[in-house]
Amino acid sequence: MIDSRNLKRHPRNRFETETRLLDAAEKVFAEHGYDGATVRDVAAEAQANTSLINRYFGGKDGLLVGITKRFVEAKRYTELPYPLQPTLSDEIYHYLHHRLLEDRAHEAMVRLMVSRVSIDDDYRQKARAMMASGADENFRLRAKQHQQLGSAPQDMNVDMLFSAIAYFSFSVNFFGAIIEGRSTEEIDAQFSEFSHRMGAARR
Known part of the structure; x- marks a missing residue:
């Protein structure tokens, strides 16, 4: 899992994490529907911290x-x-x-x-x-x-x-x-x- 404390020092990590979260969201939304999916599901699929979804995308x-x-x-x-x-x-x-x-x-x-x-x-x-x-x-x-x-x-x-x-x-x-x-x-x-x-x- 990416350490979010290092993202400011390594901007590329943010791009990679955002991409992974978007890939995960697309897969989870497809499998469970938008209403049935949760940010926890997406974070788990992306192997990322749930808080990063709110930080980067606002939910x-x-x-x-x-x-x-x-x-x-x-x-x-x-x-x-x-x-x-x-x-x-x-x-x-x-x-x-x-x-x-x-x-x-x-x-x-x-x-x-x-x-x-x-x-x-x-x-x-x-x-x-x-x-x-x-x-x-x-x-x-x-x-x-x-x-x-x-x-x-x-x-x-x-x-x-x-x-x-x-x-x-x-x-x-x-x-x-x-x-x-x-x-x-x-x-x-x-x-x-x-x-x-x-x-x-x-x-």
């Missing part, structure tokens, strides 16, 4: 905000794993497919966020603020590359396009994949049609 609510921020930032800034596509339509399709795979891999986190947003006004305001800064950096870079190559119009409003993509992605991934349990192939067919229409509308 269980702060842990939820912390893991949400990490989840959102990973989507916004992590480099996309596939190459630039030949057309804007293909780019939109691959982006949607990639986000579907991510949401399936982090289904417990998606369920947690949606359930808390629906009943916790304070959390909803904080989560909305995290997601309200327009297109993520990955998609913005791809859009600029398509504009430079002439495969997307120069006056294309990237934020408006991304907003449409993000809403479609969430609704299909959450309701179609997570709630209804539809297959990736079924959802990809929807993505293909949506991508074709969105790309064609911007020629």
Whole structure:
């Protein structure tokens, strides 16, 4: 266990402890639900002192905000794993497919966020603020590359396009994949049609 008395002298220890607590919170919340989980459960999973949760995050609510921020930032800034596509339509399709795979891999986190947003006004305001800064950096870079190559119009409003993509992605991934349990192939067919229409509308 990390000695909290040394954290001021070793800032890296705080970052490592915060990361361990967030990892533990995500696991415990997934297993027991947000209401069923306790800070003691999280501290035990992280092998850390319970008092550090209050010190670093202000309690269980702060842990939820912390893991949400990490989840959102990973989507916004992590480099996309596939190459630039030949057309804007293909780019939109691959982006949607990639986000579907991510949401399936982090289904417990998606369920947690949606359930808390629906009943916790304070959390909803904080989560909305995290997601309200327009297109993520990955998609913005791809859009600029398509504009430079002439495969997307120069006056294309990237934020408006991304907003449409993000809403479609969430609704299909959450309701179609997570709630209804539809297959990736079924959802990809929807993505293909949506991508074709969105790309064609911007020629």
